[in-house]
Amino acid sequence: MTNEEIKEYISTLAPAATFDETGEWLNILVEPTALKPLMSALRTGKMQMNYLFCLTCVDFKTHLTMVYHLSATTHRQSIVIKANLNRDAPVIETVCDIWRTAEFLEREVFEMFGVNFTNHPDLRKLILEDDFKGFPLRKDFEDPINMIKL
Amino acid sequence: MGAISLIALLIAAIAFSAGGILVGKILVKGSKNPQKGQAYECGIPTDSSPWHQFNVGYYLFALLFLIFDVELVFLYPWAVVVKKVGMVALIEIIVFIFILFMGFLYAHKKGALKWS
Amino acid sequence: MYNQTEILKDTSELGADGELVINMGPQHPATHGVLHLVVTLNGETIKKIEPHLGYIHRSIEKMCESLTYRQFIYVTSRMDYLSSHINNLGCALLVEKGMAIEVPDRAKYVRVILSELTRIASHELWLGAMAMDLGAFTPFFYAFREREMITDIMEDTCGARLTMNYIVPGGLMYDIHPDFQKKVKAFITQFKSKVTEYEDLVTNNVIFQSRTKGVGILTAEDAISYGCTGPVARASGVSCDIRKLYPYEVYDKVEFDEVLETAGDSFARYIVRVKEMNQSIRIIEQLIDNIPEGDFVGKTKNVLKLPKGEFYTRVETARGEFGVFVVSEGGTTPHRIKFRSPGFSNLSALNHIAAGSKIGDLMASMGTLDLVIPDIDR
Amino acid sequence: MFLKEYIADVVNGVSSLLKGMRKTGYYFVHPKEIITEQYPDNRATLLMSERFKGEVVMPHDAQNEHACTGCTACELACPNGTIKVVTKFEVSPEGKKKKAIDALVYRLELCTMCNLCVVACPSDAIKMAPNFEHSVFDRTKLTKVLNQPGSKIREGIE
């Protein structure tokens, strides 16, 4: 499928999506509420995006952006789905019922960025201690004891 | 020496073990530390005691063993005399082992030998 | 005498069927590092495995945000320390891609040869450690003898045995050692003559086979869903070799097979790795005599600045697909960097493949997933 | 047939085990294959690769002169803040003020041996040395001053 076809296809699924083709792959920015249905459709629909190879979050100081790198083992086309989240109360629906690898990746994002994944079966801290305060990978995180400023 | 040697050997065992532990006790001045008393579980404090009912898998083998071990003890006197008694002993033991083997096959069929 | 002992506790307070929760790790001989698994057992049967991570989490991603594009490469050596060279390569490729830096052919060839040597070294270590997990101590030493030759080659050329730090954006830090080709060839002969030992001691051993065959089965569908890559996924029949799918450096010029097995059990994962070592040897043999003369490093600017945007590269490490995702704001340091580590995804499949099997099977499943803890914790 | 398979199972199993035993037995009776290096004893003959990145050193020549100008390129190149260059102003006999190093502080415990400082150095004043026996009882001893006391910058290096 060409990028145009993908754009068209996704526009039918998520009309509010915006596209960005400057990078290596097609970037699709969607509303957080529209993410889950779009993801389900991408997995089960004609795109057959069965391989989520990277799931992460980026802190842009004004907002958080969830980044999902999707690919398919059949036609090997990759797309990037993004969703901007409110920095103060980031909430997004989980995708770990679609790709099971997301379970751990979302737990990591949860503790590092404080993004709440609704309907996640087991949203606990995976890496940090349970009583850890703060979200280390956010830009405003300060730890005067363990962080050495060069 | 007769059976008294067993007592001597028992004394030897106790003396050896107790001697070793006592020498250690005398030589070593241990330090107190609450962590030393903890059970080892890869550095994580244990949360529950292992003393509770345990999976039956292990016990089945113990039960089976009991049956077979008793039969084995019966075989010892037979084994001593088998050469003298001759064919009769052989036939007897074939019958005996056949019955035993049937029991074994039954246990096998019942799945008692399969680890659950 | 027994008043301190409650001989049998009421089982009701311990969960159904006398379940036993046991901590494996962080100080456990089989977890090779500080992986902490909370295992729920029923007798000998595993009901659930829950990994607890973070014992050596250093937040490399955060560290990299304050390092320049020249510096951040070397931090990644310490993630998957067994494929440190390939990690470095992945980062360097990203910088080269982002800034369109031309890399001389000589550097490309050497990078690939060293990558494959690293892969063999990693698999050798894994083979020994995995056999040791299953109770066979001796193959460990045989595997290490061959691995030692590779580390010697690395020491000669890169100056380090484990964390190579040999790659700079644009090429190599310095030229290869004059003895490099000779030593690599000596290693290939040695490896080929000794590889039958693993067959005698491990592969064909009836105990080893019965310990691994049919144990920890991961279907192709699950492997994709769990994001497994590398030998773990290839043992399930998922074609996922980055070297074949998205060739980087000179992988499109060499002939090699992507090793695929279909069984998806521990034995298949074992076989895939052993065959992969042979394929790596094949790649090295094709390249070692053809290293072109020329510069070992391309021209780069003094200060590297990635243009604003998002970049993603992936390389095939010994454990699978290693991805580097960089969000650049145009400065000298990345705004956000994310390492997609193969071990993290492979670990997430552990509960799935080991639940319902015995404790002994856990060693086989965990061993063949080839977990390197710094790679998971990052 | 069941019995045939059963016997074949036993035979195959035993023969695979014997093969393994033959291999280990071979090594048991061939002590020449032993690869142990008697490390502290063979220190004299131990061959370290000259490229081995063990620690950063600053070579001094016979006149106790080094090539470091104190440009802090290494300090900037270092990812971990391992190197700290302390500069001073030296007054040459002609009365000209010249920047020179007072101390090049190197903290081995922070070093990742990435070689970036050596690459960055414009005057080849520092290099990696193949020393690997770094253990000390006190970690403050790992903080080293690389320039020798009383050393000077070599003539003609800017």
Next chain:
Amino acid sequence: MFSLEGITTSVQDWLFMKFNPTMALAMECVIVILLAISLFAILGLVLVLMERKVAAHIQIRLGPNRVGPGGMFQTVADTLKLIMKEGLVPDMADKFLFNLAPFVVMMVGMLLLAPIAFAKNFQIWDINIGVLYISSVSSLSVIGILMAGWASNNKYSLLGAMRSGAQIVSYELSAGFAVLTIVVLTGSLQISEIVKAQENGWWIFKGHIPAIIAFVLYIIAVTAETNRAPFDLAEAESELTAGFHTEYSGMRFALFFLAEYINIFIVCAIGATLFFGGWMPLHIGNWAAFNHIMDYIPSSVWFMGKTFFLIFLIMWFRWTFPRLRVDQLLNLEWKYLLPISLFNLLLVAIIAILGWHF
């Protein structure tokens, strides 16, 4: 030429000549105690060193080579270290059983020494049901292990002890059947009789097929019974850290460690006695000259040589094979070894009755 032959009788005669019978018996007991203790100590040191050297050479290493010439005193140093270590007892342990367990294990090892013929006429107690005695006493060792595992109040220990319980009792059966094979051929349970029956040929040669099968079964079974790799599930390092002795430290651990090696020695000594003729020299048919030369080698050397050969075999197994899984281990016993043992017993009975053995 030094031999232990006849020493026992001469010592006994001398004692009874000098002292009254009670006194003499007491003196004898003291001698036995001292001998047994020193044998234990020496065996422990030698076997541990041997294990480490065998392992090292198989693994293309040198092994211990720093303490003493060729590392000979390494195990002495290790023992000293273990003595100097504090013996910790977990707070939650059943302290009585925890302390008792190493004693039980040691007692079993010690009691098994009684019927072993170390050389011609050198036997502590030539009990007339020697083989049965060995079978019964050796099965007690599982109690010590279960005790240790249970009392530690540690999950690994308990799992290890449970495994070991299931394992040892299972393999006792095929060990017993293997021993029975020789009893059938000999017609006696007495160790001295069994040895004497092999005067002109060891059972492994004389009893041909069934004896060889029995020997293989015996070696496998005793490897399992002594918790050695590939059957070391009770202390499977990669699974249960150290199994039943996880919580033991210092001298108590040393006793378990020692008991393991003593047990190996004893089962190998019994194996050597049953299948390789104990202290009997190698005699081949009617080669009189050859037999005569063989007779010059002292009987104690013959005995020790055979025993250490078997010990080496067991060590060789350990450093070659991976560990079995617990269900496979029990499968091996109940699906392979036991049926084969039963069949072999019938075979040997036929051979013994028809006199087909040599």
